[in-house]
Amino acid sequence: MTNSYYFKGICVVLLCVEAIAQNVSAPQPTTPDAQVRLGNDYLAQKDYSSAMIWFRKGAERNDAVAENNIGWLYENGWGVAKDYREAMNWFRKAANQGYAEAQNNIGWLFQGGWGVKQDYGEAMTWYRNAAEQGNMRANTNIGFLYSNGLGVKQDYSEAATWYQTAAEHGNVKAQVYLGRLHQNGLGVEQSYAEAMAWYSRAADKGDGEAQNAIGYLYQEGRGVTQDYAKAMAWYRKAADQGNAQAESNIGSLYEKGLGVPQDHSEAEAWYKKAADNTLLPGGIRPPRVIYSPDPGYSEEASKAKFEGTCVLSLIVGTDGNASDIKVAKSLGKGLDEKAIDAIKTWKFEPGTKDGVPVATQIKIEVTFRLK
DSSP states (O other), X not given: OOEEEEETTEEEEEEEESSOOOOOOXXXXXXXXXXXXXXXXXXXXXXXXXXXXXXXXXXXXXXXXXXXXXXXXXXXXXXXOOOHHHXXXXXXXXHTTTOHHHHHHHHHHHHHTSSSOOOHHHHHHHHHHHHTXXXXXXXXXXXXXXHHTSSSOOOHHHHHHHHXXXXXXXXXXXXXXXXXXXXXXXXXXXXXXXXXHHHHHHHTTTOHHHHHHHHHHHHHTSXXXXXXXXXXXXXXXXXXTTOHHHHHHHHHHHHHTSXXXXXXXXXXXXHHHHHHHOOBTTTEEOOEEEEOOOOOOOHHHHHTTOOEEEEEEEEEOTTSOEEEXXXXXXXXXXXXXXXXXXXXXXXXXXXXXXXXXXXXXXXXXXXXXXO
């Protein structure tokens, strides 16, 4: 996810939180069975109780799609009490028949530790089973594990390979993730043009995260002419879908008076919208920066007129302090150290679950830009 903060030519972006939004496999009407098709019709109408009735009829005849869809309803708590263990039971029934969607869903439960002990290795096994059958959601999820070093050695290049396959097959989340890798030069050659191309494909399908990312490129003038009006337009498209990152970015534009008259009350209203809408899987609300002294330029980088981006990984504790700060992507010329020194002084509003502060791992992108 992306939350932007701006300081004297230095842009700091909250890249992601450990509990990143899931790439859920929604029920797919891939069977000619009339009972399952009826269930999907009711599902489209959000009549979950009726959908469950018809899916159960299909499951009585060992229909794998029906079994998977029952699991999906239990996973989301639609028409029934949310029950991850029961969801897993139904996903396994379908997976045992070789149904790829169910295999991907089992992997997702293991990845998140929902209803089972969290196990990235087990998640990877199930994702690979699904990917071997051409399931593009599974490809995307494998890329995510490699990108974040979950259960495997972090490998952005390997992640890019998996994202590329899924993105070319139209998976929207893969397009967004691949765009992010190109934007930051992680595992692929840094290219704002490539990033924009992939973001645009996802944005055309209405993806709010992609729309927000395009807004950021316009705001910072990355690969395009800097244009705050276009940035605001893209942020508003994303915000209309309830995208919290875009809402925060709109707040930032108002706070700084970029492309709009400076308006602190308007900024505060957008920041509040963002806070209200930001809720991660597991019910976690991510940390928010509340005190952020500017990172300085190193003498070496200043003399060389050097610009670029480093990525830091850190844990925001329940006390709002940053710890375990590590360089995820090095920039060099003394700028990594400057970014770390600054973040050591930052204060955060800690992440919370059910109103209780929890330690949360995040990544922060720090872009140094001379103006």
